[in-house]
Amino acid sequence: xxxxxxxxxxxxxxxxxxxxxxxxxxxxxxxxxxxxxxxxxxxxxxxxxxxxxxxxxxxxxxxxxxxxxxxxxxxxxxxxxxxxxxxxxxxxxxxxxxxxxxxxxxxxxxxxxxxxxxxxxxxxxxxxxxxxxxxxxxxxxxxxxxxxxxxxxxxxxxxxxxxxxxxxxxxxxxxxxxxxxxxxxxxxxxxxxxxxxxxxxxxxxxxxxxxxxxxxxxxxxxxxxxxxxxxxxxxxxxxxxxxxxxxxxxxxxxxxxxxxxxxxxxxxxxxxxxxxxxxxxxxxxxxxxxxxxxxxxxxxxx
Numbered sequence: 024x025x026x027x028x029x030x031x032x033x034x035x036x037x038x039x040x041x042x043x044x045x046x047x048x049x050x051x052x053x054x055x056x057x058x059x060x061x062x063x064x065x066x067x068x069x070x071x072x073x074x075x076x077x078x079x080x081x082x083x084x085x086x087x088x089x090x091x092x093x094x095x096x097x098x099x100x101x102x103x104x105x106x107x108x109x110x111x112x113x114x115x116x117x118x119x120x121x122x123x124x125x126x127x128x129x130x131x132x133x134x135x136x137x138x139x140x141x142x143x144x145x146x147x148x149x150x151x152x153x154x155x156x157x158x159x160x161x162x163x164x165x166x167x168x169x170x171x172x173x174x175x176x177x178x179x180x181x182x183x184x185x186x187x188x189x190x191x192x193x194x195x196x197x198x199x200x201x202x203x204x205x206x207x208x209x210x211x212x213x214x215x216x217x218x219x220x221x222x223x224x225x226x227x228x229x230x231x232x233x234x235x236x237x238x239x240x241x242x243x244x245x246x247x248x249x250x251x252x253x254x255x256x257x258x259x260x261x262x263x264x265x266x267x268x269x270x271x272x273x274x275x276x277x278x279x280x281x282x283x284x285x286x287x288x289x290x291x292x293x294x295x296x297x298x299x300x301x302x303x304x305x306x307x308x309x310x311x312x313x314x315x316x317x318x319x320x321x322x323x324x325x
Contacts (some may be wrong), residue, residue, distance in 0.1 A: 061322045063284030068314050069095030069130055071265065071295045075303045077102045081118065085125045091307035094126055097169060097263065097293055099133040100156075106132070106163065108155050115162040122164055130263060130291055131165035131207070132156050137173040138191035139184050139215070150191055157195075157204045166262065167205030169236060170195075172215035172224060185220055189227025196232030207261050210238040217242050218252035225259045234261025238295075239274055249275060253282050262290035267297055269313045277317050284321035 070076060070093050076084055081104050084096055098106050106118055122129045136153045140146040156168045172188050175181050195206045208224065210216050215224075221235060235256045237243075243252050264283070269276045283292070292314065300306040 061284075062287035062325060063280075063318055063322055065287075065289040066283065066318065067094055067291055068311055069093060069097065069128075069263075069291045069293045070307065071097045071133055071293050072099045072102050072104060073133070073295050073297075074299065075294070075296045075306070076104075080104055081106075081121050085121065085127050087304050087307070088127045089125065091304055092311055093294075093307055095128040095130045095291055095293070097130045097133045097291075098165075100135065106159070108152075108159055110159070110162075112162070115159065119162065119164040129160075129163055129165040130293065131160045131167040131169065131205075133169040136168075136170045137212075138170070138188045139173050139176065139212075141176050141179055146187070146191065150195060153195055153206070154198055157199055157202060157206075161202055161204055165204075167199065167207050169207045169209050169263070171209040171211040172221070173212040175214050181214070181220070182223065185215075185223045186227055188215075189224040192224065192233040193228045193230065196228055196230045198232070200230060200232035204232075205261050206233040207236040207263050208233060209236045209265065210240060210243075210256075216240050217245065218255045219246070222255045225256065228259075235259045236261060237264035237279075239264075239266045239276070239279065241274070244275075249278060250282065253279075257282075257286055260288065260290065263293050264288075264290065265293050265295045267295060269310055269317065271298065277320060280314075280317040281321040281324060284318060284325070 070088060072079065072084065076087070076096070077099070079087065084104060088094070088096060098104055100107065110118070134153070134156050136149050136156065138146060138149055140149065153168060153170060160166070160168050175184050192206060192208060199206050208221070210218065210221050214220065216238070225235060237260065243249055246252065266276065266279075267274065294310055296306070296310070
């Protein structure tokens with residue numbers, strides 16, 4: 024398990040704790056579990072600004088997440104919040120301040136950077152651009168950057184591509200650690216998202232600055248199944264994982280939460296929702312309720 028998690032007491036933590044308590048009033052069992060410090064009690068539910076928040080500016084993100092008792096966000100690039108690489112130093116400080124003065128934490132940036140390029144100039148450009156995203160994340164108060172493996176390429180052996188991605192992540196992980204950040208490799212891409220391939224990538228990484236972001240894909244269930252695939256990479260988890268709507272589809276989210284509780288995961292469970300509800304604040308509140316029930320159920324099995 025990554026040792027990246029840090030605790031900082033601040034006005035922000037005070038507001039966040041109030042938000043957490045507000046979100047657990049309806050479900051006192053969850054608060055009781057937290058007080059008992061059961062495994063999984065330090066996990067937190069957050070939001071990726073992928074679809075549900077793609078049109079929200081920063082004040083709206085803070086307002087809606089606060090109302091929903093969602094205490095963290097991963098800012099997806101190229102969305103309405105406008106947090107981009109060309110922000111000036113003062114603009115970055117303003118973003119940081121808006122979140123620091125609220126109950127909502129910036130978990131980091133969600134990018135589309137990838138390292139499977141056959142063209143070595145494109146590969147180097149992606150690595151260097153990722154370093155810029157890491158600096159932006161640091162400047163605005165985030166703790167890391169999400170990247171992805173994306174695809175295999177015709178005529179190139181799969182193992183060669185996986186090794187190339189892993190070596191890029193090894194370099195980026197060292198750089199991330201140097202500036203107090205973390206690289207989060209999303210389990211993504213046709214073929215590359217299969218967990219044995221993610222393990223092969225991470226076998227090239229010699230530091231804990233690059234980590235695995237579980238992504239709740241159907242492919243998690245293939246081969247020897249969810250538990251086996253989870254165990255392949257659980258020792259490389261960082262401080263985020265991604266889930267879809269917890270009460271939609273047939274992905275075994277309760278089993279997944281059982282396993283996260285079982286390893287006493289202390290990171291963020293981030294919603295990457297794909298539906299389009301009319302009232303997204305109400306939908307976030309519903310996801311929070313479902314998630315708290317799942318965690319409580321998982322803890323009851325211990």
